[in-house]
Amino acid sequence: MSPETVRGTRGEDREHYTRAESRAIRRRSLRLLGAILKPLRRLVLLTMVVVIASTALRAIGPTLLAFGIDEALPRAVDQGDWWPAIGIGAAFLATGGIGAALVGWYVVLIARVTQAVMLELRMRIFRHTQRLSLEFHEGYTSGRIISRQTSDLESIQELLHGSLNELVDAVLLGTFTLIALFLIDWRSGLVLLGFGLPLVVLMWWFVRESQKGFRSTRVVSARLIVQFVETMTGIRAVQAFRREKRNDAVFGRVSDDYRRANVRVIRLFGALDPGLILLANLTIAVVLLWGGLRVMDAGLAIGVLLAAVLYVRNFFGPIEDVAMFLNSYQSAAAALEKVSGVLEEEPTVRDPAAPVRLSAARGALSFEGVRFGYANGRTVLDLAESGQRDLVLPAGQTVALVGTTGAGKSTLAKLVARFYDPSEGRVALDGVDLRDLAPADLRRAIVMVTQEAYLFSGTVADNIALGKPDATSDEIRAAARAVGADAFIESLPDGYATDVNKRGGRVSAGQRQLISFARAFLADPAVLILDEATASLDLPSERQVQDALQRLLADRTAIIIAHRLSTVAIADRVLVMEHGRVIEDGTPGELIASGGKFAGLHAAWEDSLA
Template identity: 40%
Template structure:
């Protein structure tokens, strides 16, 4: 999947990234101003401490003035208390702002992902998308928390310390600052190496997340084919690449921070050596040396903090690049300007010269013309990959046609609001997703304002109550993740009840009974007659025996409609439908016979085949 790029291969980031991140702070300008005021007060109080102690040493300790010393110490204690209170308050305030920014960003990403078209999600690895929503957003957590608090605090501290040291003694201050050029050079070298390192770490964790997501989702297949070792080897390789990328980033950081400590020690040695010599000659007091040492120690602390902040900034830039790449991916399917809201549908569907391709140059449907009348049940059959599901997907505008038009009640689906169309459609798939929560909640998903009585009525209509009422908690029974505590047939019945509750004008059943057992299929078939009545229905069938009563059947092959008619008409023509039907019927007969249920035991298959 190709995204728009914010950086280049050399690791340089477009400044638009930082501007976009800062844009999320705009709603909190007032609170940020208050936080900055607290930072200034906290810094001033903190920097007063060494100067007050300098006064205590030079003016009171040296002269033995204990009352004066007590007053200075109390004043020093007061400044530290006020500074500490302001520091704690700004930490909380800036953290409060940072968490709300991150929550807003997560909401924005989630909302955007839900609006992205299936064509994008079909091509994008789910694990990588999850990594952008979780891991990449988490890289911004430390940036916002440290950036909002530490950056202004450290800058304010540096400015204050420089001013204080220059006021105390210009010559000693300039000597202390002699290590700064080396600090700047180290920072530039570190920055160049770190940009590339942190971008690589974000890419590698995305690959690990994508593989992990896929492996968990496919664990049944993996275990069935005994492919655990193959999967483990692939994951180990990705995990090693992620480890090496993070070790590389750590190596870059570990080579920088000791440099800061060494330069700090050199600065301290300069003050002790030069300041001590000046003190011995009577040109400087001990109190000034103490204040200089205190200020110099604090001077290098914010520099180290700024280096760590820059470290976080680089990681956050790599994460934000991936986040904004996702946010900048436009939905391929969205409401056109001036799209109208559909009134209550009658249910007429028409395909006019429709062609469609998932990928350019690889058409799936070719010049399909089809008309479905309100209340009609149309069955679509055909070999695997013939285009059956694609036809149904185009009705709800999950994809846009390549050529031609799909009309519902005479409206081109591209000219109507998608919500007004899809809210009047019900879809039941072969493997329906059930959500964590209760059975009641899962059925109510079809219509969120439905009462408990309406939910129960919908379940009874499709015979789902036959198993729900036997559950220990009934409709309040908890559904495990992906419905792991329910059989496939039970999940299908829940999906049917969900569709019934929505009371759709158009109903699409996509292989809805192909994976259920015979008993469950019988329950569903008894409910289908009531479910389909009065609704336009499209039934994509795997078991052809389930669609014999359809008003009309179309046979799709190679993306074209090759046959059309009722079950009896198509069987009489002895074309593709007849071949598919007989082939499947014989397969079912052989399966039943292998179970001891076929002609040799009850004599039922031969007469039924003769009826065909």
Template identity: 40%
Template sequence: MSSGEGVKTEEEKAAEARRGPGANAAQRRGPMSMGMPAEKSQDFLPSAKRLLGLLRPERTSLYAVLALVVGSVSLNAVGPKILGRATDLIFAGFIGKQLPETATREQVVQGLRAQGQDKQADLLAKLDHLRPGFGIDFGAVGRVLLLVLALYALASVLSWAMGWILTGAVNRTIFNLRRDVEDKLNRLPLPYFDGQPRGELLSRVTNDIDNVAQSMQQTLSQMLTSLLTVVAMVAMMLYISPLLALIALVTIPISMFVTAAIGKRSQKHFVQQWKSTGELNSIVEETFTGHQLVKVFGREDEVRASFKAKNDDLFDAGFGAQFISGIIMPTMMFIGNLNYVVIAVVGGLRVASGTMSLGDVQAFIQYSRQFTQPLTQVASMANLLQSGVASAERVFEVLDAPEQRADATAPTTLDDPHGQVRFEDVSFSYDPEKPLIQHLDLCVEPGQTVAIVGPTGAGKTTLVNLIMRFYELDAGRITLDGVDITQLTRHNLRSEIGMVLQDTWLFGGTIRDNIAYGRPGASEEEVVAAARATYVDRFVHSLPDGYDTVLDAEGGNISAGEKQLITIARAFLSDPALLILDEATSSVDTRTELLVQQAMSALRHDRTSFVIAHRLSTIRDADVILVMRDGQIVEQGSHEELLASGGAYAELYAAQFSGAAIDVDTGEAPAPDLAGAKV
């Protein structure tokens, strides 16, 4: 296809009202629009499950991550227990220094019992490292500390390796997601984009995907580590003291209930937050794209009001999401502190009674803190996780959108097209309840130039869009050289068609690149030849960098007429078999129009051409002129024949050149005075 422009022109703008509110509510939004109504979000769990399913190709990496996390958590779990031995050594040395060296531990315990001091006896009986008369064994304490240091160092190395592997897996997953979304956009039909504000769609494929990446990166490793840490801490606590473990485990159902209750209230706010972000981006995008129009009509106040309203919506949604989900963290910390107090009191009593050693109580308190900390971390990540899932839902909506009809499984190929186009009983409508084109028959022979005229909304651009297969027919068929266009691949069909639109569209790049877009691989000489033939070469040399002048995406650094000439040169370079010109000279001055018409005559030579025109002076030499009204061809013939018939074409011609009034709805006008009209 030789043109990269969009195809939304006057017929489609007028037909928006006929397409129904559902498909076009978003498209009708102007600089002062307020966005679409709220959408119902998907359920959190199915969306989260689907999001995690994106990691399925990274199974090997995830297994490695799991093994590394298990190793790291296990080493961290053993650490406090071993560190408790150091506490026991220090405590035993402190007590042993105060006892006579001549007695053994058993003798000291028996003496205390004989004196009726059973609690003290039970306490010393639990000190396995007690040596009466000896102080702290710093050598043993040092060995324990070195062992713990080695365990924690190894755990850190495993955790670092886990983070490195997981980062790669997540980034590859997001890379694939972006690729899938890009591929999906190329498979979506044109009506989908008609119903989506550009800013909203851009927000989905940029902001939302970035948010999904951030959420997955920050939550996966922390969630996995936290959950396994909880399991490891529970196992160690049960090993040390089942009673204290039961006390600590009471916090689990309480924590789950609190997290679920708060998370349920905040999820809707996260969905609204990212929806409001897309709507705000849409307003910003369309406002700055049409900033000249806004200033010309003095609508700055309305734009500011529209922006403020959406910005306030985003503020309210963001504040609600962050505040409500933020309550989870302090609530979990409060529950953890209560648990810590209860364990400390009960553990102290058990040490005093001799049923536990001081080192075990110390280790248990560490485990209880390490047990509640992961729960708190999981709770604190709830807002990030919910935000990521809300963004994922918006991305999934794009991925789940209905695609354009697939190409034929065994397509026909046009190797040497001649350009014969037939419409055979064609019917099409944007809204099934409001028919537009009904039972249209038309035959255009190779090399003919067909001009299409008619009032706005008559279906002129729709007709050529159907040839391009931008929309699918409701009934009938269109053939190119006798082959149904649905039996051709879209690429094959559009590669044989050149299209120049009234609304120009240029890439951000050099003038040379924009012309060469019409035929990849074209040589420098061919690009320059196309530029000369379409009079682009006349103004290029007045630019500082010539053909290397860089244009922005809107082509704002050249005039509208110069942009139009570049798009014509693009079509010229593609050398198509079928040419479609939709008001292609509407933006050029009168002198340039005459020159471009000469170039167009050469371009149309031996090509079938469809020319949509409002200025009837530009189509006098057309082989066939089709007059359309309400989706139907009401007249066809040459310029002279249609004038002589005194029908709809004559009325349009008289209205344009004689200033006669004409009703655009009924098409009725006073009888034209053609006596002075030059044919």
């Protein structure tokens, strides 16, 4: 893998990279930042002009003081001419006032730039992660995604809004100060440059070490968020299995790792700050001593000496701000690396370049030489080795997939829904390869209902209308009645207008499943996939749904994955899978009579009912 293809999610928890990888990551981050700032270039240019002007005005102050002490005051005292002193005073006040006004304007401008950048980054992450394939989301924990949207973006915002102000001020003020110092007294300027060498060494050491430290803190911070989110998401399992103490210990270790990572960074500042103070005091002492000697010899005016001391102090004053910027920069750079890594991820399931429209799908499915393996390369589905190269599901047929856990049933269903693409061969709907089908037509033609039955924030009606947002109230109610959900929905505090996330609107797992059924039926797909969709239903509810399925699936293709063989009874055809292959294919009656794998499963199910 070349450095240019380094992906953030492929090794983002690593604390160390090769030089080539680090360069590639930095280039990737800079490309992202450049792309976001490009539409803001006029605002950025105006901000730069304002900050340069304000800093230049602030740098004039000591020179005005020197002229006032050495020229204006003697003329006022000796000759009674106060106009130069008045002019210098007015100029000092004007430069200070205008400079302050420009600083205020600059703060507003940089805030506008920062908020525009943050909005674009936040929306890019959200849009992009929504469009990434299921493979990404199955391998990327929700805690890490939350970390990208929260702590990482907060680090970047802190850099742009706060620390960048300090850096720009320090660099420009330092530059103008050095230039002004050389103009009024080049000897003091040389002294300052002489002490610049140990300053550069000190800052280089800090940058190198802090880069390692801040990358470590970002890695451990992400682990901390992941541990917290996973524990809270799985709180039922945690409490059911009494995992609280063990989780306390794990979270405590991660928290301690985070504490120690931050302490290492703080120690770096503990060495940097005294070093800066020492260098500043030594430089001022040398400038003052040498300048004082020259003043005694009449080789230097007292006002110029005062200005030189002020310039040296002004030069070292913002260096502390540079250190604080480096603090934020290293943290934000590590965060930007991770954000750019997510945005560099490419969907493994891509939209077609020339999509084929299929406005009215019939629902005929075919699997032609299909093999599939996940990212690790291991083949988990091999229909080409199932005795026949092609597997055809005619339109309108209800097919049940049966087999032990890991047999490949859900993988086959995910290929039909195009959550994944086959590694070899093709899956076709009405003769059109799913990879060529227009995404809108694909999502309209094929709907999958899973065991999770996730409900989004909003009303019950909103959740049922998820696949058909323009559905009328009558259509929503009809879909609910079709799956037997109407009665319990009407019993909720506000009926179909009940918010599912508010008190009184909570629904059971079985009721959530019924809502998801209503959602799928309202979408009216040509192909309906039920992946363990009745697992959360009790027996009365399951019978009710089976009655609804028999009525509503009459004119559509259905793929049913279920361990309960009672659900399989409504199928026209059963495919028995094992190790990613179809080992039996026929009607339920035929397979029971054949005495094969399905017959054994059916006999065991009947025994369990006795």
